[in-house]
Amino acid sequence: MMEWMKTTIVPHFNFWIYVVIMMLGLWAAIGKNNLIKKLIGLSIFQTAILLLYVSMGVKEGASIPIVDETMGEAAVDFMAQGGGGAGATAFPINPDLFANPLPHVLMLTAIVVGVATLGVALALCQVIFRDFGTLEEPEILNQIKTIQDDV
Amino acid sequence: MQKLFATIAVIITGAILLNAVEDFPRFGDPHSPPNSGVSGGSVSSSVHYLQNTYLDTRVPNVVTAVLADYRGYDTLFETAVILTAGIAVFAILRVVRREDEEESAGSEEKACSGEFSTSDSDGEGRHRVVVGTTCRVVVPLAQLFGFYIIAHGHPSPGGGFQGGVVLGTSFILIALAAGLGSALGRLREDMYLRLACLGVFIYAGIGLLSLFFRRNFLDYGALSGLLQTGGEEMARSHGIFGVELGVAMTVTTVMFALFANLSTRGELKGGL
Numbered sequence: 001m002m003e004w005m006k007t008t009i010v011p012h013f014n015f016w017i018y019v020v021i022m023m024l025g026l027w028a029a030i031g032k033n034n035l036i037k038k039l040i041g042l043s044i045f046q047t048a049i050l051l052l053y054v055s056m057g058v059k060e061g062a063s064i065p066i067v068d069e070t071m072g073e074a075a076v077d078f079m080a081q082g083g084g085g086a087g088a089t090a091f092p093i094n095p096d097l098f099a100n101p102l103p104h105v106l107m108l109t110a111i112v113v114g115v116a117t118l119g120v121a122l123a124l125c126q127v128i129f130r131d132f133g134t135l136e137e138p139e140i141l142n143q144i145k146t147i148q149d150d151v
Numbered sequence: 152m153q154k155l156f157a158t159i160a161v162i163i164t165g166a167i168l169l170n171a172v173e174d175f176p177r178f179g180d181p182h183s184p185p186n187s188g189v190s191g192g193s194v195s196s197s198v199h200y201l202q203n204t205y206l207d208t209r210v211p212n213v214v215t216a217v218l219a220d221y222r223g224y225d226t227l228f229e230t231a232v233i234l235t236a237g238i239a240v241f242a243i244l245r246v247v248r249r250e251d252e253e254e255s256a257g258s259e260e261k262a263c264s265g266e267f268s269t270s271d272s273d274g275e276g277r278h279r280v281v282v283g284t285t286c287r288v289v290v291p292l293a294q295l296f297g298f299y300i301i302a303h304g305h306p307s308p309g310g311g312f313q314g315g316v317v318l319g320t321s322f323i324l325i326a327l328a329a330g331l332g333s334a335l336g337r338l339r340e341d342m343y344l345r346l347a348c349l350g351v352f353i354y355a356g357i358g359l360l361s362l363f364f365r366r367n368f369l370d371y372g373a374l375s376g377l378l379q380t381g382g383e384e385m386a387r388s389h390g391i392f393g394v395e396l397g398v399a400m401t402v403t404t405v406m407f408a409l410f411a412n413l414s415t416r417g418e419l420k421g422g423l
Contacts, residue, residue: 011177019172023165031157057197059181064308065201065213072205079206095201096181101213102197103185105222108214109229112312112402116236119409123243126416 014055022048035125035135039118046114050107057100065101067093208387215304219311219391219398223369226394227354230401234351237405241344244417279328286328293321301399305388311395315402322407331411331419340411340419343404350401357393 009016025048028041074092125135132140176183188195200217210216218226294317301314326334358369366373371390372383380386411419 008173012172012175014178015172015175016169019165019168022168023161026164027157027161030160031154033153055178056176056183056185058179059186060179062181066307067201067205067211067213069211069306072209072211075202075205091202093202093205095187095198098201098213100186100197101200101217104214105217108218108310108312109226112316113229113232113236115316116233116405116409119413120236120239120243122413123240126413127243130416 014051014058018048018052018055021051033137035128035137038137039121039125042121043114043118046110050110053103053107057103059096059099062097062099065098065104067098207384208391209384210305210388210391212305212307212309214308215310215391215395216387219394220369220371220387223358223394226398227351227358227369230351230354230398233405234347234401237344237347237401237408240409240412244412245419246417282328286324290321290325293324294318297321297399297403301395302392304395305392311398312402314395315399316406318399318403319406319410322403323410326407326410326414331415331421334407335411335419338404338407343408347401347404347408350397350399350404353397353400354394357390357397361390 022045025041025043025045029038029045030041032038032041071092078092128140129135132143134140176185181187185195185197187198200213200221204210204213204216204221208216208220210220297314297318299314300309300317301311302309304310304314322334322338325337357371357374360377361370361373362368364373364376371387371394373386374390375381375383375386378386378389380389415421
């Protein structure tokens, strides 16, 4: 059992955590009746996806993806001198020293867009509560049914 | 019954996902496919960005450069999504009353006076002395910090989205501490709606500007002649900054608009 955990869970623990969190959110989105609780579930689901992306960009021994200016200038000089055709010196910017910037870029916008769309969802919930007096899905469906039967 | 089905669905989905976990790269592996590319193939785009960002744009922060330059289309439409969310909340919730109805609904005329008063047309203002004083100290610092984050997106972690959220939060703090009327006195509704649209307009406008120089949309390098910067790299750097300003405007105002509409059910009066 311990051996199995060491070889299976520990090297991929970020994926295990993301699956567990994502399934918690999915369960809340399907299994709960209250619309606000469903929204909380969807937010948890979204957070799990953010976690998945950001954790994939982690590199051991790497720093934040901001290139040191001296290193950058060295790279500019390097390219000005012909770009290492002879291969005497390596390119000054070693990508292993910086975390993967791409997941950060994608998730940076996703977080803000997630807040904005959550705002829209909450606004819809407010309108539903104003019109039906409840946020419980079965009661809302019942009310819609009676309205349709009357028509 | 519903919970039983939910549990079954979750267990099946989770089992499929966990079954696939084995195939993913090890956590923190610097040479995993997303970090350095598939072996034998070309390098991954993240390595290309890390190596070429400073050469192309003179921006040390790779995230900012990728966000606003390499992936400018993506960010442009993300900003448009945020603006759309603001408009959607306005369309769903906002209640606009005529003048005569407004008087009967209750007079809170002085709410928009712009004074940093802690009174909310009822006698509860005195209970908010501590909160109001703290708010008066914190809000300018928070706004200064927000502008710092926006302006220093190039050499340090930051940019339009993050700084915009901080700025928007400072207005929400005013609304929480001194009443929504006080916050709306500083950022009126017509003003924030215009600013939100102006943000996207600035972004798209900078993109369109490069079309006039017979270059691609959002290719800021074309602006080097206009900005007198001497090189296309610095022109890209300034273009990124302009774009970030537009993003920050939209994010700031939409965050505040969401709060203002949600906390008052679209009345923009009273509030929490």
